[in-house]
Amino acid sequence: LQKSVSEWMHKALQVELQDWQRDQEPDTDHEGFYQTSLPTIITQMLEENARVALMIGESLRDQTIQMGLYEMENLLNRFREALIEFGKEHRRDPRNNKNKFYLHYLLASISNCIILKKSAEILQQQQSYRSAGQFSRTPPNPLAALDRAVRRACRLVMDQVLLELQPFLPGLLTRPWLAQGDPTPKLCSILEHHLELYGRVRPPCRQRLQEEAQWLMVVEYVRALMQKKLVCRSGEERKQLAQQMLQDDQLLREVFHSLEGEGAGSEVNPLTLLSALADFIRLKDPGMLTLEVSGLAAKYPDISDEHVSVLLDIRGDVSRDIRGAVMDLLEQSAPPLPVGYRPIFTDILVPPSTLAFCLPTAKCA
Numbered sequence: 001l002q003k004s005v006s007e008w009m010h011k012a013l014q015v016e017l018q019d020w021q022r023d024q025e026p027d028t029d030h031e032g033f034y035q036t037s038l039p040t041i042i043t044q045m046l047e048e049n050a051r052v053a054l055m056i057g058e059s060l061r062d063q064t065i066q067m068g069l070y071e072m073e074n075l076l077n078r079f080r081e082a083l084i085e086f087g088k089e090h091r092r093d094p095r096n097n098k099n100k101f102y103l104h105y106l107l108a109s110i111s112n113c114i115i116l117k118k119s120a121e122i123l124q125q126q127q128s129y130r131s132a133g134q135f136s137r138t139p140p141n142p143l144a145a146l147d148r149a150v151r152r153a154c155r156l157v158m159d160q161v162l163l164e165l166q167p168f169l170p171g172l173l174t175r176p177w178l179a180q181g182d183p184t185p186k187l188c189s190i191l192e193h194h195l196e197l198y199g200r201v202r203p204p205c206r207q208r209l210q211e212e213a214q215w216l217m218v219v220e221y222v223r224a225l226m227q228k229k230l231v232c233r234s235g236e237e238r239k240q241l242a243q244q245m246l247q248d249d250q251l252l253r254e255v256f257h258s259l260e261g262e263g264a265g266s267e268v269n270p271l272t273l274l275s276a277l278a279d280f281i282r283l284k285d286p287g288m289l290t291l292e293v294s295g296l297a298a299k300y301p302d303i304s305d306e307h308v309s310v311l312l313d314i315r316g317d318v319s320r321d322i323r324g325a326v327m328d329l330l331e332q333s334a335p336p337l338p339v340g341y342r343p344i345f346t347d348i349l350v351p352p353s354t355l356a357f358c359l360p361t362a363k364c365a
Contacts, residue, residue, distance in 0.1 A: 002067050005045065009075045012041045017082055025101055026108035034108035034200045039115035042072065046123060062127045069140035072120060076113075076145035080152050083109060087156045094163060103194075106157050107201050110209075113150045114202040117143060150205065158212050161194050165220065172224035178240065184248045191217060191255050207259070214256045215344070218270040221248070223348050225277065225314070226307065232316040235284065241314075242282035249274040270344060273300065280311055286322050293326050294333065301335045302343040306350040 016038040019026070026034040046068040053064035083106075090102045120142045168183035168190075176182055191213060198209040232238045253271055276299070280292050289312070297303055305327055312318040312326065337343065 005071050020105045025104050033111050033202050039112045043119040065123050073140045073142040073145045080149040083152050109153045110205045111202045113146050117146050164190050174229050188255050215270050219347050242278040245278040303345045305330050
């Protein structure tokens with residue numbers, strides 16, 4: 001029976017891989033979620049085997065379920081490897097029409113895993129308590145394999161949204177951006193398209209993808225700020241820069257507005273960082289910067305002195321004494337990361353400092 005189940009699962013996986021190359025969107029279920037035939041085939045096979053085995057006795061039923069869960073775990077490990085190869089193939093030629101629905105099938109894979117998780121949990125609940133510990137092998141852990149497959153698929157989805165955003169990211173925090181607001185509307189359009197597709201994924205992964213896309217966009221935005229493409233020369237320029245950042249913040253909030261209603265999983269909404277940085281830049285009195293930095297460090301304890309130094313440079317009005325006081329404050333406070341805090345500045349590297357004999361950084365228009 002085990003050999004038959006293993007071969008059946010192998011065939012089901014091969015059909016799944018062929019589906020990924022189809023020149024059309026995945027099928028949807030009655031709720032509108034993407035799906036393929038894989039979870040239905042696996043679930044029906046394992047449930048039918050357990051039902052037939054129960055006709056003979058509970059012990060055989062439990063052994064059959066145990067064997068089925070082992071095979072499901074093996075299948076999911078191969079499934080994750082197939083996802084990795086699918087991603088590599090797409091990265092080699094992202095515009096290849098062969099993978100025109102690459103993202104859609106990644107999303108279907110996530111929904112499939114959610115269905116399989118429910119199936120595995122039901123099968124585990126059917127096992128008799130008396131059977132616990134009677135098998136010599138390590139108990140199967142298909143749920144861990146499912147989690148690994150889902151995390152890989154979600155990572156590939158985020159890689160894809162970043163790939164689509166990248167052509168426009170260099171335009172952020174530049175003179176044209178300051179004057180016209182470009183390319184923020186283009187970035188928002190890409191994000192809106194992705195969020196619409198994420199709606200085809202079963203909860204809770206739908207919200208997880210939305211939150212990760214929001215996080216990614218904020219990280220890329222702050223990373224662009226750290227490039228110091230704009231350094232202000234007056235209070236008016238600081239005000240103009242901060243206002244444009246706040247406009248972008250509002251546009252992004254409109255894109256991700258659904259997360260506010262559902263309740264984000266993160267303790268801190270990453271978009272609040274953009275308004276906090278805008279407030280830092282437009283602060284009129286440089287003498288208040290130590291207090292402002294203290295607030296930033298309290299809310300974002302992974303912010304480094306390099307990040308703060310760049311922010312001070314962007315302001316363009318910070319004396320050596322004030323800079324020293326700010327840096328001393330950071331060095332003295334350096335609070336430990338609280339439990340449950342997700343570092344955001346850790347993902348944002350600060351470019352090396354410009355040498356003194358190089359041309360100065362471009363100023364705000």
